[in-house]
Amino acid sequence: xxxxxxxxxxxxxxxxxxxxxxxxxxxxxxxxxxxxxxxxxxxxxxxxxxxxxxxxxxxxxxxxxxxxxxxxxxxxxxxxxxxxxxxxxxxxxxxxxxxxxxxxxxxxxxxxxxxxxxxxxxxxxxxxxxxxxxxxxxxxxxxxxxxxxxxxxxxxxxxxxxxxxxxxxxxxxxxxxxxxxxxxxxxxxxxxxxxxxxxxxxxxxxxxxxxxxxxxxxxxxxxxxxxxxxxxxxxxxxxxxxxxxxxxxxxxxxx
Amino acid sequence: xxxxxxxxxxxxxxxxxxxxxxxxxxxxxxxxxxxxxxxxxxxxxxxxxxxxxxxxxxxxxxxxxxxxxxxxxxxxxxxxxxxxxxxxxxxxxxxxxxxxxxxxxxxxxxxxxxxxxxxxxxxxxxxxxxxxxxxxxxxxxxxxxxxxxxxxxxxxxxxxxxxxxxxxxxxxxxxxxxxxxxxxxxxxxxxxxxxxxxxxxxxxxxxxxxxxxxxxxxxxxxxxxxxxxxxxxxxxxxxxxxxxxxxxxxxxxxx
Numbered sequence: 001x002x003x004x005x006x007x008x009x010x011x012x013x014x015x016x017x018x019x020x021x022x023x024x025x026x027x028x029x030x031x032x033x034x035x036x037x038x039x040x041x042x043x044x045x046x047x048x049x050x051x052x053x054x055x056x057x058x059x060x061x062x063x064x065x066x067x068x069x070x071x072x073x074x075x076x077x078x079x080x081x082x083x084x085x086x087x088x089x090x091x092x093x094x095x096x097x098x099x100x101x102x103x104x105x106x107x108x109x110x111x112x113x114x115x116x117x118x119x120x121x122x123x124x125x126x127x128x129x130x131x132x133x134x135x136x137x138x139x140x141x142x143x144x145x146x147x148x149x150x151x152x153x154x155x156x157x158x159x160x161x162x163x164x165x166x167x168x169x170x171x172x173x174x175x176x177x178x179x180x181x182x183x184x185x186x187x188x189x190x191x192x193x194x195x196x197x198x199x200x201x202x203x204x205x206x207x208x209x210x211x212x213x214x215x216x217x218x219x220x221x222x223x224x225x226x227x228x229x230x231x232x233x234x235x236x237x238x239x240x241x242x243x244x245x246x247x248x249x250x251x252x253x254x255x
Numbered sequence: 256x257x258x259x260x261x262x263x264x265x266x267x268x269x270x271x272x273x274x275x276x277x278x279x280x281x282x283x284x285x286x287x288x289x290x291x292x293x294x295x296x297x298x299x300x301x302x303x304x305x306x307x308x309x310x311x312x313x314x315x316x317x318x319x320x321x322x323x324x325x326x327x328x329x330x331x332x333x334x335x336x337x338x339x340x341x342x343x344x345x346x347x348x349x350x351x352x353x354x355x356x357x358x359x360x361x362x363x364x365x366x367x368x369x370x371x372x373x374x375x376x377x378x379x380x381x382x383x384x385x386x387x388x389x390x391x392x393x394x395x396x397x398x399x400x401x402x403x404x405x406x407x408x409x410x411x412x413x414x415x416x417x418x419x420x421x422x423x424x425x426x427x428x429x430x431x432x433x434x435x436x437x438x439x440x441x442x443x444x445x446x447x448x449x450x451x452x453x454x455x456x457x458x459x460x461x462x463x464x465x466x467x468x469x470x471x472x473x474x475x476x477x478x479x480x481x482x483x484x485x486x487x488x489x490x491x492x493x494x495x496x497x498x499x500x501x502x503x504x505x506x507x508x509x510x
Contacts, residue, residue: 046302047364048329054461055450074303076365080448081462106377108496109302110331122361122445154508163443164498181510185497188418190377193335195310206309207336209328234510236501241363242440243419246491253409255436255489 005031005092005156008082008120012075012099012112014041015060015068019098019132022141024066026148027095030156033066034091036082038075038112043101045074045112047119057081075112079119093156094120097130098148100139104131104169104223104233105189105215114167114237121165122239126155128165129237133227134172143173147181147232160236167235171227182231187222189215260286260347260411263337263375267330267354267367269296270315270323274353274387277396279321281403282350285411288321289346291337293330293367298356300329300367302374312336330367334374348411349375352385353403355394359386359424359478359488360444360470369422369492376420377494381410383420384492388482389427398428402436402487415491422490426482437486442477444470 007027011020015037027033036057038045050073060068067085071078079094096116103111117129130148132139151168160166167186171178193211200206215224223233262282266275270292282288291312293300305328315323322340326333334349351371358366372384385403387394406423415421422441426433448466455461470479478488 041307044304044306046300046304046370048301048303048367049299049365049464051299051464052296054453054463056459056461077464080464081450083448084450106494109373109377109494110304112303115301118364122364150510154510158508161498161501161504164501167496183502183505183510185499185502186495188495193338195336195339198309204311206311208309209304209306209332209335234505235496236498236505237496238498238501239361239364240441240443241422241490241492241496243416243491243493244440246416246419246493247438247440249416250438250489250491253413255405255409255438 006086006089007031007033008086008091008094009033009035010075010078010082010096010116011037012042012045014038015070017100018139018141019100022144023095023098023130026145028066030152034082034086035066036069036071036078038078039070039072042074042112044110045115046110047076047115048074050074050077055081075116076119079116091125093152094125094127095130095152098141098144099131100137101135102131102133102169103129103167104227105187108167108186108237117165118239121163126160128152128155129167131169132172133169140173143178144170151234163239164236167237169223169227169233171230176230178232179230182226182233184223184226184233184235185221186235187224188217189213261341261344262286262288263346263349264288264290265330265333265337265351265371266292267297267300269293270325272355273394273396274355277399278350278353278385281400283321285407289337289341290321291324291326291333293333294325294327297329297367299365300370301365302331302370303329305329305332310336330371331374334371346380348407349380349382350385350407353396353399354386355392356390357386357388357424358384358422359482360442363422363441363492372420373494376418381415383407383410384422386424387427388424395428398433399425406489418494419491422492424478424482424488426485431485433487434485437481437488439478439481439488439490440476441490442479443472444468
């Protein structure tokens with residue numbers, strides 16, 4: 001029997017999150033696990049890194065039969081520093097999540113779960129970000145097993161093209177069965193931000209960022225469309241943000 | 256004479272940064288300016304947002320003939336909250352920077368300067384991130400004027416395609432004249448992170464994230480190639496991260 005695949009797991013919901021432990025449980029069926037999470041929940045960290053402050057890392061529990069670390073940085077920091085704890089092996093697979101909340105459509109840009117996956121992807125590691133469409137800390141993950149398992153094994157078996165990782169979103173459990181898996185493109189959309197203005201006890205104003213998501217793309221073939229129809233959405237997501245279609249247009253501007 | 260164009264300016268190097276004031280100076284020649292910066296230098300903030308803490312904003316100086324605000328959040332927060340200070344008008348142009356340091360190649364993924372530009376782009380605003388290839392707080396910006404002015408005026412005149420913003424990088428001043436402007440694609444590359452491990456006075460380990468940039472793409476047509484040849488690089492950068500070329504490949508996996 002060959003060596004078990006090495007799987008790195010990162011997370012942005014803090015090391016006690018249900019989704020993180022679900023992913024650890026599922027990946028332990030597939031390979032050897034090194035898991036590293038942010039210390040606390042850190043939504044919306046995107047591809048940010050910590051350069052102004054030092055990072056600290058500690059082993060959360062040394063009695064486990066897998067490696068579990070906690071880092072005071074962002075999800076991308078977790079991936080970068082996580083390579084220190086793999087005994088010199090590059091991971092065969094890096095999975096991030098399972099995020100509590102959607103990373104479909106433009107949410108991919110704000111997502112620390114996808115930031116971590118893109119970071120591993122830059123490093124040439126096969127990477128997948130998994131998210132569940134349920135923000136609750138008590139979200140139910142019972143229905144995700146076969147999808148996470150199937151997609152992870154398939155990526156390990158086939159490999160992903162260089163510079164591409166997967167953005168996988170899973171519908172919230174409902175009365176309807178999940179209909180399967182759809183390969184999709186990222187739907188157009190954006191957050192319409194609203195700020196709740198408050199005044200602190202010292203008379204100074206402060207704001208809470210809230211908002212609602214505006215869908216701008218109702219065609220089929222998108223991740224939002226798949227999720228609405230109770231499919232798991234899989235978007236091949238790339239590190240190259242060039243819009244090749246605009247290159248010629250801009251050249252005609254004769255700058 | 257028509258109404259002057261409204262230009263929003265964001266920055267991630269703190270409101271005292273030289274590059275920010277250079278951009279304000281140049282944009283005041285073109286339109287009415289609302290400028291909003293992070294409170295302190297915040298490198299590597301990508302598209303991150305502040306959701307766990309409240310935001311505060313204050314007018315840095317009310318005696319100016321343009322609006323100057325400071326926000327305690329990230330660059331993307333600055334854009335989102337900046338719309339509160341434009342008297343209900345959407346900006347005709349949003350410019351970010353001028354960043355002290357390169358945002359070419361894969362740096363676009365980590366960049367708060369480009370995070371801010373992509374945020375405005377999601378909101379349907381013409382947006383440009385400007386960066387100078389000089390990290391120094393005392394970087395010299397004397398040679399940037401005509402490039403920043405030309406590109407900004409051209410974007411105002413022609414508009415950008417929906418979902419596309421520009422990532423503009425400008426060579427550091429040198430003995431050689433700048434050769435002009437090149438429309439480019441994002442070069443492949445990545446950071447090879449190294450962590451400097453230290454021990455604090457209490458015997459606990461901590462790490463500083465450092466590293467070197469690894470170029471993986473030496474072909475012409477890239478931003479790195481243009482910059483090396485002393486051209487200003489302009490990359491059309493998109494909010495849609497789907498790799499359309501992989502859609503068919505993944506469908507063949509029969510997930």
